[in-house]
Amino acid sequence: MTEVNITIEDVQTGKENTFVKLVTIAGQLDESNVDEKSTMIYELISKTPANLSLIFNLENLEYMNSKSIGYLTDWYGKISSANGKMVIVKAKPNVADVLQVVGLTQLIPIFNSLEEAKFAVLNDTPATPEAPAAAPQA
């Protein structure tokens, strides 16, 4: 079994009713571990039914197999339909390459730094008026 480590941290948003989690995946996601490890993310999503955004830190992820890309797409579907956003930070070139060909980078952008990712998750695109309502006092 190949090693993969997933850690989930809270990200302070300073906004009410907006939840951002930093998911760090390190190692290799392959057939031997992807089903087991993906349940962590599914649990996380089901615990926070709305306004949950995820930042994936893939700095130390060496490889993603096809199944994990399928899961990623599925999570994106769940998160975005519950008013959340999903971004990736610091993906290795080969991982970024696969995601680009699949077309996921159009849905889940990749940023070079955590600050950029946080900023992107917390700030709505100004041009879209129907963007999800941010917390009232923000």
Place this chain on the structure above:
Amino acid sequence: MESNLSLTILCLVLSLIPVIIWLGLMFLKDGINKKVMFIIFLGGIATVLPLFALEYLWVTPPEAVEGYKQTMLDFSSQYLTSINFKDWISYFTNDVFGPAMQTILEYGNKFSAINFLRVAEGSGSLIYLLPTYMFFAMLEEVFKQWVLRSADKKYLIVKAINDSVKYSIVAGLGFSFAENILYFKNGWGTDAFISMYIFRIIFTSAGHMAFSGIFGYYYGMSKFALTIKKVENLSGDTETIRKKMVLKGLVIAMVLHGIFNTSVQVSEMFKPALIFAIFLIVSIYIYAYLLLKRKAGDLVLASDISNSESSTMNKRNEETLLELIDTWFREEKYNDVVQVCDRFLQRDPDNNVVKLFRTRALDHIEGNNPSKKILNTILDKPAEVKDESVLNKYKPVKVQKDFQNSEEFKKFQEQEQAKKTEEKTFKLDIR
């Protein structure tokens, strides 16, 4: 003699009419190499000769041997001068050729068409009869497939599955052309000539084309076994899959042809069998026609290696992506498959596996599956296209991307830096 020649020419013209009509119907719009097509057509004609020779042996009564022997002996006494040679000929005729031919004809007769009459009279056995028609039908398929295979070896004409189908059909047409000439000549002047003519130019010709078409389809598949193996997740080595596919095509063509021939023969005693034969041909023909309409069949898979562009994708990523494409294809996410394949092909333009996945997904999106199309026509339902794609389902992100130089982001960055410093100071304080 002269009337015999003019009858042959007349029958040749009569047989040529359906060939021109069929070729016009099939290939008017499509590009096909005319020279190779002509050679294959001739090849199809040539395969009739050994079969008719065999059939001749089959139906000739053993008594005919005496006549042959007499002709040979007459010939030698009339034209040969050398006594030794004459002796040898007479030895050969009486002791070798005569008995051998006698045996062949006797055995041939056991399974021959003469038995058909005995069955009709109730004195023969059906067990001998049916295998004969099956056997000849099968032999015809074996010869026809040989034409396509040798032509492809020499001219490398099969570059896509549909090429194989088209050229194989041409071989079948050549065969039925030659066969028709002989049948028309034999049937000329009989009452049944017109009905036989119409039946042969429509159904028998279509039958030969359809049976050959089926073989051609499988031959085409076998040529691209490596690609098809990857797309269909087949196990086993490529060579075995290739052989299996050729054999499968041949067996299907042989069996269908055998059923067709047998039912045509049986119809002489039992009329409804003819309706079955017609139904069989029409349905196979429609199926083969729809098969040719599929995009996947037109996909050029045999490309020139010298023109191929190299891939800019690493091997492991390629495998990952192919797995994903395969999974999504089976989950019926056809639009997603097409999108991923398009991007994949930008990076690796000559990847046949990806090309085939892409066209197959397109065929699904456009409802080009022959069986479904036929079923939907019968049930009078519009073609139902199932698609479970996800990439299109979600709107492109509402996440900002180009903010790195904005004032807001700089401010945010400063705040974050400040927080970090705070944390550090805090940690230091605890210590």
